Amino acid sequence: xxxxxxxxxxxxxxxxxxxxxDEWYDTVHIPDVMSVxxxxxxxxxxxxxxxxxxxxxxxxxxxxxxxLEGDPDEFMTKMIAxxxxxxxxxxxxxxNSGTVSMSFWEPVTEKAETPG
Numbered sequence: 001x002x003x004x005x006x007x008x009x010x011x012x013x014x015x016x017x018x019x020x021x022d023e024w025y026d027t028v029h030i031p032d033v034m035s036v037x038x039x040x041x042x043x044x045x046x047x048x049x050x051x052x053x054x055x056x057x058x059x060x061x062x063x064x065x066x067x068l069e070g071d072p073d074e075f076m077t078k079m080i081a082x083x084x085x086x087x088x089x090x091x092x093x094x095x096n097s098g099t100v101s102m103s104f105w106e107p108v109t110e111k112a113e114t115p116g
Contacts (some may be wrong), residue, residue: 004069005106007104007105011101012096014094026044029088032089037078038068043065045063
């Protein structure tokens with residue numbers, strides 16, 4: 001099996017468009033991104049603030065974790081082309097593009113797991 005890397009995307013919906021953001025991300029964006037190739041899984045997360053941090057501002061409230069096989073640079077080249085061609089639909093996306101942060105991560109160790 002090829003070594004999998006993580007592609008992390010942090011972002012925020014436009015104010016007042018949380019439901020539209022969730023719908024677009026789940027039904028349009030993730031399927032579009034996965035159609036580009038190299039992505040083997042995707043899962044979305046919403047920030048869960050600890051009680052002790054209540055009221056503290058956070059930079060991002062949404063995270064998407066993609067598992068990627070292959071070269072991240074090759075994937076991004078294909079992704080940019082797919083966005084440019086409209087295969088990955090970004091127009092009218094209900095998110096604040098100024099808050100998006102993306103990064104790629106590769107494993108340093110094997111995954112440690114609690115014995116079953």
